[in-house]
Amino acid sequence: xxxTARDLCRDEFFYGHKACAGCGxxxxxxxxxxxxxxxxxxxxxxxxxxxVGFNFPQLCFANNAIISTFAGTASMLTGxxxxxxxxxxxxxxxxGFAGDGGTADIGIQAFSGAIDRGDNILYICYxxxxxxxxxxxxxxxxxxxxxxxxxxxxKNIHGNIRPKKNMFEIAAAxxxxxxxxxTIGYMEDFLTKVQKASEINGTKYIxxxxxxxxxxxxxxxxxxxxxxEIVNCGLWYxxxxxNGEFTLNRNPKQFTDVSEYLKKQGRFRHLTxxxxxxxxxxxxxxxxxxxxxxxxxKD
Amino acid sequence: xxxxxxxxxxxFAEGVRLAKPQVISAYPITPQTIVVERLSEMVEDGSLxxxxxxxxxxxSALSCAIGASAVGARAFTATSSQGLLYMAECLxxxxxxxxxxxxxxxxxxxxxxxxIYGDQRDSVSQLDSxxxxxxxENAQEGLDLALMSYYIAEHKDVSxxxxxxxDGFILTHTYETVDVPTQEQADAFxxxxxxENKLDIDVPKNLAFSAGPEHNYIFKYKEHQALLRxxxxxxxxxxxxxxxxxxxxxxLLETYLTDDADYILxxxxxxxxxxxxxxxxxxxxxxxxxxxxxxYIRPFPTEELAAAVKNAKVVGILEKDISFGNEGTIFTxxxxxxxxxxxxxxAYNFIGGLGGKNISHEDIxxxxxxxxxxxxxxxFIGIEASEK
Numbered sequence: 147x148x149x150t151a152r153d154l155c156r157d158e159f160f161y162g163h164k165a166c167a168g169c170g171x172x173x174x175x176x177x178x179x180x181x182x183x184x185x186x187x188x189x190x191x192x193x194x195x196x197x198v199g200f201n202f203p204q205l206c207f208a209n210n211a212i213i214s215t216f217a218g219t220a221s222m223l224t225g226x227x228x229x230x231x232x233x234x235x236x237x238x239x240x241x242g243f244a245g246d247g248g249t250a251d252i253g254i255q256a257f258s259g260a261i262d263r264g265d266n267i268l269y270i271c272y273x274x275x276x277x278x279x280x281x282x283x284x285x286x287x288x289x290x291x292x293x294x295x296x297x298x299x300x301k302n303i304h305g306n307i308r309p310k311k312n313m314f315e316i317a318a319a320x321x322x323x324x325x326x327x328x329t330i331g332y333m334e335d336f337l338t339k340v341q342k343a344s345e346i347n348g349t350k351y352i353x354x355x356x357x358x359x360x361x362x363x364x365x366x367x368x369x370x371x372x373x374x375e376i377v378n379c380g381l382w383y384x385x386x387x388x389n390g391e392f393t394l395n396r397n398p399k400q401f402t403d404v405s406e407y408l409k410k411q412g413r414f415r416h417l418t419x420x421x422x423x424x425x426x427x428x429x430x431x432x433x434x435x436x437x438x439x440x441x442x443x444k445d
Numbered sequence: 446x447x448x449x450x451x452x453x454x455x456x457f458a459e460g461v462r463l464a465k466p467q468v469i470s471a472y473p474i475t476p477q478t479i480v481v482e483r484l485s486e487m488v489e490d491g492s493l494x495x496x497x498x499x500x501x502x503x504x505s506a507l508s509c510a511i512g513a514s515a516v517g518a519r520a521f522t523a524t525s526s527q528g529l530l531y532m533a534e535c536l537x538x539x540x541x542x543x544x545x546x547x548x549x550x551x552x553x554x555x556x557x558x559x560x561i562y563g564d565q566r567d568s569v570s571q572l573d574s575x576x577x578x579x580x581x582e583n584a585q586e587g588l589d590l591a592l593m594s595y596y597i598a599e600h601k602d603v604s605x606x607x608x609x610x611x612d613g614f615i616l617t618h619t620y621e622t623v624d625v626p627t628q629e630q631a632d633a634f635x636x637x638x639x640x641e642n643k644l645d646i647d648v649p650k651n652l653a654f655s656a657g658p659e660h661n662y663i664f665k666y667k668e669h670q671a672l673l674r675x676x677x678x679x680x681x682x683x684x685x686x687x688x689x690x691x692x693x694x695x696x697l698l699e700t701y702l703t704d705d706a707d708y709i710l711x712x713x714x715x716x717x718x719x720x721x722x723x724x725x726x727x728x729x730x731x732x733x734x735x736x737x738x739x740x741y742i743r744p745f746p747t748e749e750l751a752a753a754v755k756n757a758k759v760v761g762i763l764e765k766d767i768s769f770g771n772e773g774t775i776f777t778x779x780x781x782x783x784x785x786x787x788x789x790x791x792a793y794n795f796i797g798g799l800g801g802k803n804i805s806h807e808d809i810x811x812x813x814x815x816x817x818x819x820x821x822x823x824x825f826i827g828i829e830a831s832e833k
Contacts, residue, residue, distance in 0.1 A: 187644055189512070202660050205651035210644035212515055213653040215534055218508030221500060225468060225512020225520070226644070228496040232467035232518050235646055256508065259501030 149337040154180045163199040163206040168366025170330050170356030170373060171195055171272040175243050177333060178270060181340045184209050185238045187230065189223045191248040192216040194279040194358075195272070217252045219244040220260035223267040239268055239344050246273040246287035249353075250311045254286075261320040261349045268343050268350045271313060274358035282361040286311040289381070290428070291421050292413045294361075299416040309428065314353050318387040323348030325387040329355035331374030335384055335395065355382055363412015372410065378402040380429045383436065392440040404429065446690075447625045453616035454479035456584035456623045457523075457549050457609070460591025462493045463631035464547070466521035468513035470498040470506045474528040475561045476613040477551040481523060495521075503528035507535035507546070514544035515652055517643035519595065522546065525613060526553035526567045533571060539606045540575025540668065542653050543642055545598035546606040547591070548576075552714070552765070553613040554800045562801020563613030564765035565714065569742075569774050575668055577607040577675055578743040580713045584621040587611050589692060592626075592635055596682040599638050603675045605668070612715040612765075614801065626690055634689045672744045679741065697746030699738045700753045702728060706735030708816045709754050711779055712763040713739040716797075716804055720763070723809040734813055745778055751786030759791045761816040763809075763826075765798035772823045791819070797826040 159179035165172035171194050179186055188211040190196040196213040199206040214222035219242045227240040244253055249271040260267060276294045277283040283296040290309045293299040297306040317325040324346045328336035336354050343350035357373050359366045376382040380401040386393045405422050408414035417425075451459065458480050461469075469488075471481040487493035496513075500506045503524050510520040524532060529550055539546050550568050554560040568578060577598065581587040590609045598607040611617050644650055656664055680696050687693040701721045703709055710720050717738035727734045737753050739746065754760050760783075764775040771777070776794035783792065795812050797804045808826050815824065 184649070185646060187516070197655070200651055200654035202654045202656040205654055207651050208649065210646070210649045211651045212512075212644060213655070214512070215504070215508055215538055217504055218511075218535070221470075221505035221508035222512035222515075224498055224500075224505075225470065225509035225514075226516055227512075228468045228470075228498055228509070229513035229516040229518030229520070230646075232496050232513070233516065235516075238646060255501055256505045259505055262501070263499060 148334055149181060149341050150334055155183070157208070159184070159186070159208045160199060160206055161208065162204065165194070165198040166360055168359040168369040170358060170369045171245065171274055172198065173330050173369070174270070174272045174336070174354050174356045177337055178241070178340045179209060181337050182239045182241055182344055186210070187226050187238055187240050188212070189214050189219055189226060189240070189242045191219040191244050191253060193245040193248050195243055197279050216248055218256055219248055219253050220256040220267070220269060223269065224260050224263070224265045227265060227267050240266070242267065242269045244269070244271055245278070246271060246275055247277045247285035250286035250313050258320065261317060261322045264323070264348050266347055266349070268352070270340070270352045270354060272354055272356040274356050274361060276361050278358045278361045287313065290425060291417050293416060294413070304416055304418065304421055305413070314385065314387070317351040318392065321390065322351055322387065325351040327353045327383060327385050329373045329377055329382060329384070331355070331370055331372070331377060332384060339386070361413065363415070364410060375402065375407045379404045379407040380433060381407065381425070385440065386443070393443040394436055394440045395443050397437070397442055446627060446630070449623055449625050450620055451584055451623045452479060452618050452620050453584040453587050453611045454551070454618065455483055456588040457591050457611065458483035458487070459625050460588035461521055462487050463626060463628060464592050464595045464635060465493070465519065466495055467518040468496045468498065468510065468520045469522065470500045470509035470520070471522050472500050472503050472506045472524070472528060474503070474525045476553060476617040477523045477525040477549065479617065480549055503532040504535060507532040507539060507548070510546045511535060511539050511542065511544050514539070514546050515542065515644055517638065517640055519638045520546045521548070523549040525551035526555050529567045529571065530555060533574070536571055536574035536576060541664070543604040543668070543671070544606060545604050547594040547598055548606065548608050549591070550608050550610050551613045551617045552610050560800040561613070563615055564799045564801065565610070566766050566799070568608060568610050569766040572743055572774065575605065575672070576743065577605055577672065577741065578610065579607070579741045580610045580739065581616060582715055582717050582738060584616060584619070585623050586694070587616065588623055588625065589686065589690070589694070592631055593682045593686055596635055597675060597678050599640070600678045601640070603671055603678050604640065604642060605671050605675060610714070615715045630689050634686060676744050695740065697741045697744070697749050698753065699740060701736040701738070703735035703737060703753050705733055705756070707733045707758040708813060709735045709737055709757045710761045710763055710812060710816065711737040711739065713742065713775065714765070716763065719804070719806060720809055723806055723813060727813055732813070732817070739775070742775065742778065745782060747782040747785060750779065750782050751788055754783070755788055757790060759793070759816050761793045761795055761812055763795040763797060763812060767796050767799065776823070793820050794823040795826050796823065802827060
């Protein structure tokens with residue numbers, strides 16, 4: 147059962163915030179809440195979405211929402227879920243919206259703990275591939291080659307020297323009830339996964355690519371397009387993990403040009419042909435494994 | 446009421462059972478561990494209906510308790526030493542959010558060097574976190590404080606988290622005969638937790654938000670006022686407690702033979718009993734000595750302390766804490782309070798028990814002697830010249 151734009155409610159739950167123009171993260175939060183509805187209890191750590199949405203007395207969530215400590219998204223979600231259940235409340239979704247740093251770096255311990263316990267929570271990582279709220283510093287999900295303010299590109303080093311941590315498979319390695327990758331460039335796929343996750347008992351993880359025009363160096367009108375291209379060129383994939391199995395949701399016959407995807411973005415503009423070839427090789431290596439080991443599902 | 450032979454940790458767990466927290470999140474650390482072991486058993490055997498969350502760290506223990514408290518559930522956690530420091534970020538978070546979580550802290554030294562034994566540097570280092578802090582003297586008081594803490598913390602005029610401190614090993618692992626009240630008595634004492642400061646499915650709210658300089662300042666002022674208001678709620682809780690359980694505590698502090706005392710030793714925690722014994726002995730020799738046991742150090746009992754020592758010639762402060770490069774923090778707090786109250790008498794600081802070093806009755810006799818005859822402002826007791 148897939149969700150289309152027509153299925154989305156007209157109610158706004160994340161509204162009047164001061165996110166930057168073209169913000170991918172706010173789009174992910176706004177639309178996910180339209181799927182989850184009024185009974186979503188949202189936990190957001192220190193980061194972009196809490197910084198733009200929770201400035202007393204201008205509070206931007208129409209549903210219940212709370213900021214957690216930076217490291218504490220998952221642990222606070224656990225407490226919210228357990229507390230509501232202990233009080234006899236059952237009709238709700240405890241949902242976390244944390245950025246890439248809040249998930250893959252400082253929050254990974256609490257996240258791992260929650261999956262280990264099988265807590266009935268939905269954890270959504272909106273991945274803009276760097277610490278954007280503090281001004282574009284490298285996180286564990288910053289891709290190879292990206293220039294950030296802490297991984298400058300110069301004569302000696304061409305931006306970030308390490309690949310992205312694979313949070314989707316880290317979550318899956320815990321034998322989580324449900325994990326999925328998504329991008330705001332394929333919004334219906336993302337929202338369908340949000341809906342599906344909300345109906346599963348146990349811990350759920352959705353990793354959604356949510357570009358930040360400021361940090362990526364793209365025009366604010368191109369957020370959705372670039373979020374689509376990252377999948378089309380094979381540097382991201384749409385997949386699910388469920389019942390111990392990986393399923394690839396979208397298997398492009400031919401990838402679009404990686405170098406075109408990279409060169410559009412200020413953060414990659416310095417890359418040499420050798421750098422780009424490294425990126426293409428690692429993409430191909432990953433896809434060979436995916437196509438060998440994972441099931442293919444429909445888009 | 447039933448008499449049981451319990452360690453301090455076990456007695457505290459009995460008190461928690463009677464308080465019926467809805468969510469318990471805890472991570473093991475010596476010497477707190479027995480509390481969470483007993484609580485796990487109580488959840489297993491059905492005598493405690495709580496969600497027991499096996500968190501992966503102390504940071505998550507308190508973060509989880511904050512989440513539970515933020516939806517209006519009664520929450521409990523326990524920790525010690527490194528664990529308290531590891532969750533320090535969440536301490537100010539819980540206090541600023543006005544989430545009335547109760548936490549037991551087993552007082553233990555902090556690394557380095559590693560040491561599992563009792564001193565009070567862990568909790569004293571967190572005095573500014575916005576929590577109410579109380580120090581028990583024995584296992585019975587620990588159990589009773591578990592119940593009273595929720596009454597005080599959850600009171601609408603307070604709505605502030607509360608940390609109950611038990612000296613590591615000396616209290617946590619030492620067995621005493623303890624009166625365990627009945628559930629009926631506990632229920633008569635402690636009302637269910639009701640608050641508007643919660644995420645509410647019927648009335649959605651945004652909590653734990655940001656506030657710029659203008660508003661932030663007012664929130665902090667109100668946080669301070671709530672701790673000051675806790676003084677009268679502590680008195681109210683103890684009065685009601687005495688009516689139901691027949692045990693009376695002294696409020697923010699307890700005095701012993703202070704009315705006519707020239708020399709008063711001020712201390713906190715389990716060492717107070719030995720101080721009173723030595724005071725008895727010195728009294729039998731005609732020395733006019735007394736003891737003050739600070740129970741609460743946040744809020745600090747400024748007026749009560751002034752009243753207790755106003756006729757003394759000299760006071761000494763014995764504490765298991767040192768603010769390196771200055772003096773014991775309790776000493777700083779006492780001096781400030783006395784100065785503010787217009788009491789200008791000599792005060793000497795005695796630092797002892799760090800890393801669990803025993804404080805002997807000879808040590809305390811010597812402290813009284815030095816209070817009477819004068820000494821350095823800050824003294825490490827029981828340390829040989831060759832060790833300095």
